[in-house]
Amino acid sequence: MNKKRLFTKTMIAAAITLTSQQALSAGFQLNAQSATGLGRAFAGDAVIADNASAMARNAAAMSLFDAPAISLGLNAIDSDIDVKNAKYAGQDLNDQQIGDISYVPNIYYIHPINDQWAVGAGVYSNFGTKTEFDSNYVANEYGGLTDVKSINFALSASYRINQQWSVGAGLDIVYGEGKLQRTTPLIPNGSNSQTKLLDVDANGVGVGWNVGTVFELDDRNRFGFSYRYSPELETDGDMYYIKSKDGNPDISGDKLKMPLPDMAEFSGFHKLNDLFAVHYSVQWIGWSAFDKLATTGGDTLNTYEWQDGWHYALGGTYYLNNDWTLRAGYMYDTSAQDQKTSISVPDSDRQWFSGGFTYHLDAKSNIDFGLTYLMGEDVKVTESTGLAPITATTRANALLYGIQYSRSF
Template identity: 25%
Template sequence: MAQRISMRVMPALLLVAFSGAASASGFQLLEAGSGLGNAYAGSAAKANDASTIFWNPAGMTQLQAREVSGGLTAVRPSFKFNNKGSAVGVFSSPVVGDGDDAGSWAFIPNGYISWALNKDLYIGLGIGAPFGNATKYDKPWKGSAQSNEFDIKTININPSIAYRVNEKVSLGAGFSWQKIEADYYRQVAILPAQGFGALPQVESHMSIEDDAWGWNIGALFTLSPSTKVGLSYRSTVQFNTDGKVKLSGDGTAAGNATAAGLAVRGGASDVKADLEVPDTFILSVTQQLSDRWEMLGDVSWTGWSSIQDVDIIRTSGLQAGTPAQILRANFDDTWRVAMGANYKYTDAIKFMFGLAYDQTPVKSSSTRLTSLPDNDRTWFTAGLQWKPAKEQTLELGAAYIYIPNTKINQNETTINPLTNRGTVTGDYDSSVWLFGAQYSMAF
């Protein structure tokens, strides 16, 4: 019995550990290993440590016989909404704030191990979080009927294999078990208890989860002792989630009674939703310019158009078969370009620099969600790599991500007044700070 309980609890504990606020565009997480100081430029070509398992498994052939790598990144996004004429839902109180800062600290770990079976064949295992998001507003705010809190957690377990074809070409592949959980809170717009009295606060909590399989492949080309080119592809993952919608009052008699009444009338139910997280293609180059200087570059593509409308459908209760929520994301595919440089100060110390531009998948202010107020991002990064011993490396990195003024005009009014969630109009003052550490060891 205890073993069965632990098997159910373990994935939940891992998801808590591998959750985080999105640092890349959409709700993608790039904190999968070393390279923060270079803005993750050269990710599929550098093969410095076992975290290459995520970026390009072919890179394992460049490692020593056995290597481990583990890291932690602290992410602090900031999303401050400035109201510019929002029209709250007809049953929402207009006397509310702007939600303060919807961002907060998050911590993203990763871990890897690679093992040489012989001089040309390597196996490895990686654990990380490729996607995540967290926004939480001070409630009630002008957009409470659309979103109070939105949280996405993932964990990705990735066994891999790599083979050195010859001194110039290595190939790699892997498969992934990925689990996702999402929690979405919003205020339910309801009729005041009497006349035009205060609105009882009733909140909807929607939770969904699923696990599914994906795969990845990669190739590494050593064109010369000073030049490497890496190619990698990570597949989409199709989730067919299910979960529940629960309703809760605000502790007042009116709020609690209304929540109970709405639940009985089908407001609380089981739900399902299909979600296909995007695939990613990376082309990377590393070039040793001299004994001191190294340049790194990246061009990556992410297929965010796999996410259009996310229909969350009720599967039980009086409203079975009807939408509980439709998230109209309508994402576009995106590109990311990164450049980095390393300066070898001594045999033990290397300084790292990076710059990147990351497109948002959001098409316009009218499709920007209060739960995901994303925009284009520019990364400015620096870091330090220290080798206390030949077989050990400690890498420290920091990044500031500049996000331009982000406009939103999210209209969720409808002809049916019972589902009028208002229009959130304004802009966001946003930015992200990251601080990371990665420790790697060969043995």
């Protein structure tokens, strides 16, 4: 396998990695399950259950509903990603701003069957973003276009064992798609020009499952735990890349095998009085399982040195009156990347600063709004999987905002 073929397949794999479900948190995750959760940095979301979007974090939380409920929402992810101080093949490159806006819709429905059983269905995305370098960027073998999104189709059920314990389980069907374009500089006869190295439109489907439980100590205090199994996803698609100096395209029939990390979350909710509640979450993401990318043909395309990720979130809710509920939260999100880094998908430890509110239209319906500022850190990046190495400093910040309508029947 020549270097260009290996490089191209590795970049395809990186693009498809981004299209997976929430298991790919930490390095790539921008939570977008609900506007309600966004307003509290998702602190306590595995157990609060204030609208139907709760099923996305813990299927057992559906046992807390005594009437059918529906939620419809739209979140926006406005990323601000800088690549600066880059050096490539001995050249100093211009700084790049490669962020973009992604819109992430969601819908959930929970239906209690009786006092013990409830079922639910949801359609939402756990990831959606886009980064695009200038078309004349010299190091576009690493930059170029990365445009990815995912859709999660969820079916869940919960069972109330007694007044304190409930359990739940769900099936996740995840569809992901990604577009990736890369070019590489050529210098024929001493003049600078670029040629297309890679043009990919790929997709894949995986099936996973999740389980959860809720423990209600009393009417004001409860705890939740959920575990999500992530499948090994096989992906393929239309791929164009330069095989040799004759410029002829090559199309590979191999599929990529993607080992996705599992995830576990523990949440607590405590209503201290009629006006105020505190809530929190600790989430683990098993990123160390993502050790290599391999094909169905037996080739190892790339190896990784990633580490498990953690989220620590703390939030508060203030029940102002019958019309207004206010909330705020903070999350610390640890990076999945360790020694190996990237300019097209920057990653670092992150801080979330969140706020939001609910306006109750009437006793059965409300509108939620959530806003989060996600602040990353400067990271020194070195990549050398392409034709020439690149070094740079990256920083990824984002503004997330969402609106949601919820109703019970």
